[in-house]
Amino acid sequence: MKQVVQNYKSGELALLDVPAPGCKPGGVLVRSAFSLISTGTELMKVSEAGMSMVGKARSRPDQVAKVMQSVATNGVPATYRKVMGKLDSYTPLGYSLCGVVEQVGAGVDDVKVGDLVACAGNEHALHAELNWVPTNLYAPVPDGLAPRHAAFGTVGSIAMQGVRQGDPRLGEVALVIGLGLIGQLVVQLLTASGVRVVGADPDPGRCELAERLGAVACGDPGSTAVKAAVAELTDGHGVDQTYLAAGGGSNQPVELAAELSRDRGRVVDIGKCRLDLPWNAYYEKELDVRFSRSYGPGRYDPEYELEGRDYPIGYVRWTERRNLACFLDLVARGRVDVEPLVSHVAEFDDAVETYQRLKEGELKAVAVLFRYPAQPPESERATAPAVTVPAVPAPRRPAARAAASASPVRLAFVGAGNYATSMLLPHLAGREGVELATVVTTTALSAANAQRKFGFAEATTDLDAVLGDPSVDAMFVVTRHSSHAELTRKALLAGKAVFVEKPLALTEEELAGVVAAVEESGNDRLQVGFNRRFAPLLNEAKQQFGTRSGPASLRYLVNAGRLQHGSWYLRQGTEGSRFAGEGGHFVDTASWLLGADPVSVYATAPAGDEDLQIVLGYPDGSTATLSYVTTGPGSFPKETLDLVADGKVLRFDDFVRAAVYDGRRKRVVGSRLPQARDKGQNAELAAFVRAVRTGGPMPVPLESLVATTAATLAVRRGLAAGAPVTLAGAR
The missing domain is CATH 3.40.50.720 (NAD(P)-binding Rossmann-like Domain)
Known part of the structure; x- marks a missing residue:
């Protein structure tokens, strides 16, 4: 199938042939009929991609901070590969479309194959011939609503959520600053709510369009016409609510909002404009500044968007899916008219050329639609007690590869x-x-x-x-x-x-x-x-430490740090606890250093289930204490360990330094620059x-892999029981 993509590093736009997505449970596979270009959001993304690396960094200081933290934790080479890998990749465009359900996943019963649906999401409603869309990100299209109009569903939901944040009341007066696509829809939604609207935009054509769609008066933000209209409609008191639907780097919108708002008025930010609030103006009027987050409640919540867990209507009346359905209903009943907003309809095969024309200013548009080829006929389509460690059976090993040395x-x-x-x-x-x-x-x-x-x-x-x-x-x-x-x-x-x-x-x-x-x-x-058992520095340290005759004591501190909000690692309901996900790394490293598999696990959580103290017991009486903490500072190394046995100490510092202390001697095993940490992936893959x-x-022997996994999972059982867990059957 074909999909519109962009390389964020080079700025290249392409219509790429990519594999068709599969239909997973909890969603539907949709063949696109029309998709909408958001001339504000998408063109901003396209413009950013065309910037220099310095320009990209200036436009996204939040991402620069993440890169610097990654350098401190993983070193320059690994961070460089990760950053360049992300930049030099094709990213999708699009987030609002209408299409026909082609396949229904397990657990979905509200639509069937052949139904027309409007779809949302910058990962699921892309400019592509086929999209898999989870259940809370689509809504059935009402009878009689044209597919090209239903394709406005997502941007309509964004405008609707902004209006809901403004809490409009019958008879109030509102100011809408920025009359692009979102602004035009806000004007209509406010008018449908019984609110009189004044619009502000430097483009006379957009002002004229907004007046045709219900605004009482519109004009340039710096003109006296806008101020005069507000004064006349409000008897000089100022507007009840202002909607910032503008973009760009000017601070004029927030200053105008303060000037034209009434005492204790409401200011709602929908777009992405500069928000350097003039303190005196906002303080003296005690203005209520509100933000509108995309399509509505549920946005950015993976349990809602990806797992289909709806919010009870008694507690959350308007979710993003309910906003989507509500907007479609308003358009179907003629309360909102999107046809005047359609400036251009392009064939999907001309997508790259269309973006270039928009970017260069050759194509002036409020909204642009992509029209997809007609759907082919069906016949033409390609179709705490003891935990038992599972005993590993003696394998009936398949024969070695024929001609192993000759074929890759x-x-x-x-x-x-x-x-x-x-x-x-x-x-x-x-x-x-x-x-x-x-x-x-x-x-x-x-x-x-x-x-x-x-x-x-x-x-x-x-x-x-x-x-x-x-x-x-x-x-x-x-x-x-x-x-x-x-x-x-x-x-x-x-x-x-x-x-x-x-x-x-x-x-x-x-x-x-x-x-x-x-x-x-x-x-x-x-x-x-x-991979850690394959790290060169750790192998050198183990070799220098040599064999041991008595039990050992190992201390392993893992300064895991906090996860960013929204990380899928936090989805414990589906992805397991954080320690279950990565704790096997540290159990395996300890067992490899001690030369055995654990036979017991004791775990406590002094600060809740995220900060763990785990003691592993081994057959010869050795112990390994793992301190897995998420509350430590990012400036401290992630992994440090000490192995003590037979009068010797092995000290290992985060894949940068290692030393062995033997009597009065200290032997520095080797050192790596912090920028060149080698955690063993290359050697692991070679093996x-x-x-x-x-x-x-x-x-690694299969028995060890199974024992390490069993010990990692036993931590949860031990926390629940508050007692040591014996790994029955462990070697």
Whole structure:
């Protein structure tokens, strides 16, 4: 299928051929009929992409701060790869469309194939021929409403949420500053609510259009006409509410709002204009400044948008989906007229040219629609007690690859997110003896980006095609945590060698399912992405420490830090706890250093379930204490550990420095510049590829992978029981 994309690094716009998205549960697959260009939001994004790197940094200081924090934590090379990977990728455009339901996912019963729906979301209502849309981001189109008008649903919802924030009352007077697409819709919604409206915009054509659509008077923001109209309509008191629907860097809108508002008036920011509030003016009138967040309640809440969890109507009357349905109803009943806003309708094949004309100012428009090719006929479409560690069966190992030395190892990636593209694929692309065969993602554009950047032979959204491809030797599972166990199980049953990023499983039942797949298939070719045991500096330190004769004591401090609000790591209902997701890294490192698998786990949470103190017990009496904390400062190193045994101490500082203390001697093992931390991914991947090529043992024994995962999961059970957990069956 085709999709409009932009490279944020170069500014290039393209109509790209990408794999069609699959239809997942909890949503529908929609074939686009019309999609709307937001001439404000989207052109701002297009313009930013054309800036220099310095210009991009100045326009997004919030992102610069994140980069600097990443440099402090991960070093310059890893951060550079991550940032350049994001910049030099195609990003989607679009967020408002109307289309026909082509496939209905499991759990959806309010629409059927063939229904017309309006769709929202900058990840789900893209300028693309097909989109998968979750249930709370679409609404059925009322009978008789034209698809081209229903395509305004999302921007209409944005305008409606702004008006709701303004709390308009019958007979009031409102000022709308900025008469672009959102401003024109705000004018109509206010008029439909019984509010008299004055508009302000420097474009005479837009002022004339707003007056035709219901505004009492409009004019240039700096003109006396606007001030005179406000004075006449309000008897000199000022407007009850002002809507900032303008963009740009001028502070004129907020200053005009203060000047023309009445005492204790309401000012609502809908657009993205400069907000340097003149303190005296706003203080003296005690103005109520409000912000309108996109389409309405539910926006940016992944449980609402992605998981379909609606808010009870008795507590949240107008969610983003209800706003969408309400706007469609108003347009269908003629209370809002969007046809006068349509400045141009372009064929979808002309999308790139249309954006260029808008950017260069050749095409003056309030709203532009893309019209998609007619849907083809169906016949032409392609279709705390003891935890039992699962016993690992003796494998019936598949034969080693034929002609291993002559043919490259063919790899398939399922998932191509930040970690895969910054920490794994750069080490595999171009590696001798490796062929990147196929990349599979749920979103078409991410697969296309990975194919372009790393040279995959194919990109698809069809997992079954990869599982059934006998030429694929190994499959990398680099998806979100909740899917790891099931994807690993399927790949093992399909006879593939599997590299799965941590965690292997989120529950004991999932772990047992993976082990059962090994038993059923006889395929034990499994590696979990526990990369720290492959880190060169840590290996050097372990070698210098040497063998030990007595029990050891290990202390491991993990300064994990706080997650950004909205991170999918916080979705404990579906993705497990944060420690379940990444704690296996630290359990594996401790067990590797101590040369055994844990037999007991004791966990406490002195500051709640996020800050954990975990004591692992080992067969020879050794202990490892893991302090996993999220409340430490970002300036402190993320990982530090001390291993004490036989009168010796191994000290390791965050993949930068290491030393071994023996008697009175201190031997500096080696040092790395903070910018060049090597956490072992390259060596880990080399070992995995070598094992797949030769048919030799996997880099980490399966028994150890299972024991580490069981110990990680036992932390939750131990917290609930408040007592040590014995890992029954552990070696």
